[in-house]
Amino acid sequence: MVVARSLTIPNPLVLLPKKDLSRLVQHLMQRYTVVGPVAKGGEHAFSAITDPAQLTLDYVSSLLPPKKVLHQPFEVLFSFHQEQGVLEEREPARGQVLFGVHPCDVHAIEILDKAYGHEYPDPYYVNRRQNTLIVAANCTKVGDNCFCQSMGTGPDLQKGYDLLLTDLGSQILVEIGSPAGEDLLQQVPLQPAPRVMLVEKEKRLDEARRKFKKRLNTSGLKELLEDNFRHPIWDELRQDCLACGSCTMVCPTCFCYNVVDKLDLNLKSGQRQREWDSCMLLEYAQVAMGHNFRKDRDARIKQRIYHKLAYYEPQFGTLGCVGCGRCIGTCVKHIDITDIMARLGGE
Amino acid sequence: MINPFKPARALIRGVQKETYDTTTYTLSFEDARVREEFAFQPGQFNMITLFGIGEAPVSISSDPDEGPTFQHTVRHVGNVTKALARLKVGDAVGVRGAYGTGWPMELLRGRNVLIVAGGIGLAPLRPVITQILRQRRDFGRVELLYGARTPADMLYTPQFPRWQEEIKLYQAVDVVPDGYSWEQRVGVVTTLFGEMESQPADTIVLTCGPEIMMKFVVKDLLTRGFLSDQIYVSLERRMSCGVKKCGKCQIGPKFVCRDGPVFAYAELMGLSEGVLGGVAG
Amino acid sequence: MTDKPRVAIYKMSSCAGCQLEFLNLEPVLLDVVGAVELSYFVMARRQNAPGPYDIGFVEGAITCGEEIEKLKRARQECRVLVALGSCACFGGLPSIKNWIPERVVESRVYQNLEVIESTKAYGIDEYVKVDAYLKGCPVDKGELVEFIKGALLGISPHLRPHSVCVECKLRENVCLFVSQGEPCLGAVTTAGCGALCPSRGKVCDGCRGPANDANAESLARSFTEYGLHKSDVIRKFRKFAGLTPEFSKGAEAV
Amino acid sequence: MSSLRVKVDYLARVEGEGALDIRVHNGEIAELKLKIYEPPRFFEGFLVGRKYDEVPGIVSRICGICPASHQLTAIQAIEDAFGIKVSSQTRDLRKLLALSQWIQSHSLHIYMLALPDFLGYESVLTMAADHLPAVQRALKLKRLGNDLTALIGGREVHPVTATVNGFTSLPSKKDLKAIAERLEEARPDALETVKLCASLELPDFSWEAEHVALRSEEGYAINEGRLVSTEGLNIAPWEYRNHIKERHIPHSNALHSYIEGRGSFLVGPLARVNLNYERLSPGAQEAARAVGVNFPDFNPFRGIVARSLELYHSIEESLAIIDRLELAQEDTSYAVRAGQGFAITEAPRGSLYHSYKINEHGIIEKADIVSPTAHNVHNIEEDLRRFVPQVLDLSEEEATLKCETVIRNYDPCISCSAHFLKMRVVRE
Numbered sequence A: 001m002v003v004a005r006s007l008t009i010p011n012p013l014v015l016l017p018k019k020d021l022s023r024l025v026q027h028l029m030q031r032y033t034v035v036g037p038v039a040k041g042g043e044h045a046f047s048a049i050t051d052p053a054q055l056t057l058d059y060v061s062s063l064l065p066p067k068k069v070l071h072q073p074f075e076v077l078f079s080f081h082q083e084q085g086v087l088e089e090r091e092p093a094r095g096q097v098l099f100g101v102h103p104c105d106v107h108a109i110e111i112l113d114k115a116y117g118h119e120y121p122d123p124y125y126v127n128r129r130q131n132t133l134i135v136a137a138n139c140t141k142v143g144d145n146c147f148c149q150s151m152g153t154g155p156d157l158q159k160g161y162d163l164l165l166t167d168l169g170s171q172i173l174v175e176i177g178s179p180a181g182e183d184l185l186q187q188v189p190l191q192p193a194p195r196v197m198l199v200e201k202e203k204r205l206d207e208a209r210r211k212f213k214k215r216l217n218t219s220g221l222k223e224l225l226e227d228n229f230r231h232p233i234w235d236e237l238r239q240d241c242l243a244c245g246s247c248t249m250v251c252p253t254c255f256c257y258n259v260v261d262k263l264d265l266n267l268k269s270g271q272r273q274r275e276w277d278s279c280m281l282l283e284y285a286q287v288a289m290g291h292n293f294r295k296d297r298d299a300r301i302k303q304r305i306y307h308k309l310a311y312y313e314p315q316f317g318t319l320g321c322v323g324c325g326r327c328i329g330t331c332v333k334h335i336d337i338t339d340i341m342a343r344l345g346g347e
Numbered sequence B: 001m002i003n004p005f006k007p008a009r010a011l012i013r014g015v016q017k018e019t020y021d022t023t024t025y026t027l028s029f030e031d032a033r034v035r036e037e038f039a040f041q042p043g044q045f046n047m048i049t050l051f052g053i054g055e056a057p058v059s060i061s062s063d064p065d066e067g068p069t070f071q072h073t074v075r076h077v078g079n080v081t082k083a084l085a086r087l088k089v090g091d092a093v094g095v096r097g098a099y100g101t102g103w104p105m106e107l108l109r110g111r112n113v114l115i116v117a118g119g120i121g122l123a124p125l126r127p128v129i130t131q132i133l134r135q136r137r138d139f140g141r142v143e144l145l146y147g148a149r150t151p152a153d154m155l156y157t158p159q160f161p162r163w164q165e166e167i168k169l170y171q172a173v174d175v176v177p178d179g180y181s182w183e184q185r186v187g188v189v190t191t192l193f194g195e196m197e198s199q200p201a202d203t204i205v206l207t208c209g210p211e212i213m214m215k216f217v218v219k220d221l222l223t224r225g226f227l228s229d230q231i232y233v234s235l236e237r238r239m240s241c242g243v244k245k246c247g248k249c250q251i252g253p254k255f256v257c258r259d260g261p262v263f264a265y266a267e268l269m270g271l272s273e274g275v276l277g278g279v280a281g
Numbered sequence C: 001m002t003d004k005p006r007v008a009i010y011k012m013s014s015c016a017g018c019q020l021e022f023l024n025l026e027p028v029l030l031d032v033v034g035a036v037e038l039s040y041f042v043m044a045r046r047q048n049a050p051g052p053y054d055i056g057f058v059e060g061a062i063t064c065g066e067e068i069e070k071l072k073r074a075r076q077e078c079r080v081l082v083a084l085g086s087c088a089c090f091g092g093l094p095s096i097k098n099w100i101p102e103r104v105v106e107s108r109v110y111q112n113l114e115v116i117e118s119t120k121a122y123g124i125d126e127y128v129k130v131d132a133y134l135k136g137c138p139v140d141k142g143e144l145v146e147f148i149k150g151a152l153l154g155i156s157p158h159l160r161p162h163s164v165c166v167e168c169k170l171r172e173n174v175c176l177f178v179s180q181g182e183p184c185l186g187a188v189t190t191a192g193c194g195a196l197c198p199s200r201g202k203v204c205d206g207c208r209g210p211a212n213d214a215n216a217e218s219l220a221r222s223f224t225e226y227g228l229h230k231s232d233v234i235r236k237f238r239k240f241a242g243l244t245p246e247f248s249k250g251a252e253a254v
Numbered sequence D: 001m002s003s004l005r006v007k008v009d010y011l012a013r014v015e016g017e018g019a020l021d022i023r024v025h026n027g028e029i030a031e032l033k034l035k036i037y038e039p040p041r042f043f044e045g046f047l048v049g050r051k052y053d054e055v056p057g058i059v060s061r062i063c064g065i066c067p068a069s070h071q072l073t074a075i076q077a078i079e080d081a082f083g084i085k086v087s088s089q090t091r092d093l094r095k096l097l098a099l100s101q102w103i104q105s106h107s108l109h110i111y112m113l114a115l116p117d118f119l120g121y122e123s124v125l126t127m128a129a130d131h132l133p134a135v136q137r138a139l140k141l142k143r144l145g146n147d148l149t150a151l152i153g154g155r156e157v158h159p160v161t162a163t164v165n166g167f168t169s170l171p172s173k174k175d176l177k178a179i180a181e182r183l184e185e186a187r188p189d190a191l192e193t194v195k196l197c198a199s200l201e202l203p204d205f206s207w208e209a210e211h212v213a214l215r216s217e218e219g220y221a222i223n224e225g226r227l228v229s230t231e232g233l234n235i236a237p238w239e240y241r242n243h244i245k246e247r248h249i250p251h252s253n254a255l256h257s258y259i260e261g262r263g264s265f266l267v268g269p270l271a272r273v274n275l276n277y278e279r280l281s282p283g284a285q286e287a288a289r290a291v292g293v294n295f296p297d298f299n300p301f302r303g304i305v306a307r308s309l310e311l312y313h314s315i316e317e318s319l320a321i322i323d324r325l326e327l328a329q330e331d332t333s334y335a336v337r338a339g340q341g342f343a344i345t346e347a348p349r350g351s352l353y354h355s356y357k358i359n360e361h362g363i364i365e366k367a368d369i370v371s372p373t374a375h376n377v378h379n380i381e382e383d384l385r386r387f388v389p390q391v392l393d394l395s396e397e398e399a400t401l402k403c404e405t406v407i408r409n410y411d412p413c414i415s416c417s418a419h420f421l422k423m424r425v426v427r428e
């Protein structure tokens, strides 16, 4: 697939004075739709901005992951007419820059690239993905629920970005990850960064690394889960979990969807739409004649956890959890995947 | 880039009522290019669209060598399948496919074949049977065990005499309602195991039917000495795409739409989430 | 005269808000009227044609004997009978009084109790078979239109069976419960409203009744952990759908 | 003809269910019964024991046509009990919410419930065939009102955002601007509506009933003010029960509201315009002059004209409010305390009274709600009593229609039956 841009240049480093950040963004906004973290009721949401000042780059996590601009919560697949069949396909997407994406979410996008970009590539996803540049931002702040460190997906990022920002106080260290990323920097006054800035970057990341409160032991996960399919914890979770689906709706690697035809009142034309679905919901595994393969909540909870930690590996060659902590933060019942694994591991 | 979600128009060329709630449709693509490019294996399925109502995965029930038309045998149970029941010759539906793994036809060649089907589960197995009939000498002993709820639920009965010329057919029904005469077995399909001649040696088993039926079929066969890699099952799961995207059909690391629907039982038995009474049951 | 489906709209104990939603379909009202015959619709027309009807929408809870009779007649004259809104689905707001002795409630409103005759408020399926439920207080217009289209096509419409949280997340709201500690019923309530209340800063009141896998007991336990008094929890669950087994368990869990 | 039987099994095109039975014998009214089929839902009964912050959401369900009125009245009564003074922004938003509902309810009543009577149709559905532009105008106006309600209140039927001391969320400036443009565009439609209503041939029927409405120091009263009347009533909301009572009249089966020492009275658009004409928006007054109508006017049939003027007024005043709104997040905190609170507002159909007694835990101990239609029922019967002699010469069918029209003038909302009494009747 074309999505993964290859690195042809060794990561060059430049420095951007913080006060010039808005110039960079302004510059990007001329050519692209810039989507970045914007404050929303005490939290943050990735939104298309109209003014660089809207960006709040010191955010910890966003309500929905930036996945939402690539694999959209609602999407029209095509219009149809009962007599004529499929009527139109979508316009090519406008170029967009995902700005300030954290390492965990970049890793999640890489997983989505695997699920959506290979074997019958999903044209809607791929089209948008090809038109999306990623300006990532290393994490120097750590949230209460973050455990990317354990998953090897943060707080710093090695690849998958076009530009990578690290906040060094009054300056921002910018690492270039692709020719397209380099291109983004045209017309912005930059100074080459002395190599010692890498030491400064490491210092800040090390500070961050020491702040993690949550961890998940990833060694032998598959075996641990296989051995504990009947552990009593599942029954406790069955009683606790609300099956509300929130944990999966906010997950950056969840990709399930449902398809619904929306018919116009003329009963002839309409649109086929897809929208995010969730394995935590009762109807998800229900088939004709009312048979349901995962009627019990514990079966669904297991599906979520096993899928992330045991099944992704054979499917996509990587773990399915990037440690962003969103599912923990969103759960009314404080159900915590790191706790579950710790208990299964006998901790 | 080709859009795997975009159905092509196919016209209904024939409508054959099989039972009170099941119909076989003969279809062909409207567009000549699509028609020519369309190829499938016995056991594969298509996604059938009724625009405005939805899409449903349905097995192809005809023989691949009988192109350029193909058939689907549909039981009318929900929105799409019931709406199909209202269509007639000349009407159009949307079709995309063929998807999924087929039955292991190459593996069957030169071996004995035991087919165990329940209800609508005979539909995806019919192309296997017709392929066998076509080159009967390529296969060893072939037996078909077919169970249905009542005699009225039996599919393809007019074709049975022709089949029986070449293969052995055993039938069973769960119940015989008043007014029906039934000379074959009454009971679940596994009760036919006592009658059949098939033995584990050099035999491949193909089975399709309700999950609960397949569970007992597999269990019984294992105790009779069949090995888990001799038994092939075709699974049903909910599907919204057919191409490994919507996630609905996943069982462990498997996507039923792509890694299946036909699986060797050996592939399933190790899965944590029990399928057909696998180890984790 | 026409082969348009004939529709009847019946009113029981209700605020008339759900049937008003038919008239609130302004942008598509004329299309709807073109597609179905609103044969019996007292709020909108003076000449109401007698049954039988193809579809009957019943609005309101059943709170007295006369209504039971009227409902049974409606069942007889309609091929498809639809519970329109939460009152008809599960007793709705009028069912609040079900946990207070009848005479006590009555005496708070009227002096002369002789002329008052009322029973507990029930959803219509307490008395007749119901073919479809359109939940909500009031019903969601989008779902209403989906239902009408489905009826015209002879299919069951796609109505969300799961929790309000799903739609709340799809709209990227800040969760009132986990972020502000406000006791929200969204996690156990049927979606389909587009998470209307949380999207406007107000907790879900559970007006659409229990979702398909509502775990109200667990939510009730959380309510108490967040500092709600037992009586608050009971009031939360005994509001729009207190009679449903799911919400009953919620009320009884603390 | 000296005998007449007017029997309406169900009153059509009103909200809620009722019936009418009039028997005239030898020119004398032998029986006059406005029957209410609505079984009581006992709101005042089950509000007791609920928490104050649930009240707006609960009373909303008294009526699906004017839910915002019930909410706002309840909220203001609760604020009265707690001693809360709300910000001017909140007062403006509340007024906007109330006006939006007037727009919606008035266009619903004028075009869909009343107009068919005067133009000779059984319903707007059949009227649409011959008067499509008028019906489309109605749908447009009604949608505008609904959209404004949804914008401020979060939903058109049973809004959700209005709470004690404020709103749970504010509309965006962008959306307000967009709706202001639509309100501006709706002026001609509203003017057409006034013209249409003024052009209707209405029965000549007048008697000086007492007209009652809120009147406030500033502007055309809707959420605040004193209750005044054409006979000199002038009271604050807390004095309501000292002056307005209800009694059960055996012949009628409805509770009759009356003013202590006098009798029935009329609330609603006609009363409001009669008492506050000079406070209508300039455009509305100009429209009145343009079509040549004068107030005070005591012909209840002229209610439809008053309603159309209020429709115009609502659009104009909404525009003025949106224009001055700054919209800032405000502190909406407050303290709960024991007390009793009272509020009267002008719902689309007239004055609406709520009062609550609340204990120190915020639990409701007593609720008293009187809806506009409950106020009017007595007067409707008085109208009928005086009107029936005029129709004695008509055919039974025509007489029936005319009597129904008398009732529909009031746009009665029987669903708001918090205070009605239900008859035990079996419909043949």
Ligand SMILES: Cc1cc2nc3c(=O)[nH]c(=O)nc-3n(C[C@H](O)[C@H](O)[C@H](O)COP(=O)(O)OP(=O)(O)OC[C@H]3O[C@@H](n4cnc5c(N)ncnc54)[C@H](O)[C@@H]3O)c2cc1C
Binding pocket: A286, A287, A288, A289, A290, A291, B045, B054, B055, B056, B057, B058, B059, B060, B073, B074, B075, B076, B077, B078, B079, B080, B081, B082, B120, B123, B124, B235, B236, B237, B238, B239, B240, B261
């Ligand atoms: C690989 C495969 C092959 C199949 N082959 C055949 C066949 O040859 N003949 C045949 O009659 N049926 C076949 N089915 C079953 C068929 O797909 C379902 O009966 C059909 O999807 C029901 O759709 P509907 O719109 O009619 O029902 P709906 O109205 O959508 O729903 C009815 C019920 O079906 C369930 N359901 C909805 N969507 C799906 C879905 N995508 N897959 C499974 N269940 C679903 C719902 O949970 C509901 O309970 C096959 C299924 C699979 C997975």
Ligand code: SF4
Binding pocket: A240, A241, A242, A243, A244, A245, A246, A247, A248, A280, A327, A330, A331, A332, A333, A334, A335
């Ligand atoms: S968010 Fe929590 S309660 Fe909701 S489905 Fe996920 S684990 Fe269960």
Ligand code: SF4
Binding pocket: A246, A332, C164, C165, C166, C168, C169, C173, C174, C175, C176, C177, C178, C184, C185, C186, C187, C195, C198, C203, C204
């Ligand atoms: S606000 Fe309510 S509905 Fe929304 S996510 Fe939170 S608990 Fe669920």
Ligand code: SF4
Binding pocket: C136, C137, C164, C186, C189, C190, C193, C194, C195, C196, C197, C198, C203, C204, C205, C206, C207, C208, C209
């Ligand atoms: S959020 Fe809850 S209370 Fe609000 S409309 Fe939806 S279901 Fe009803």
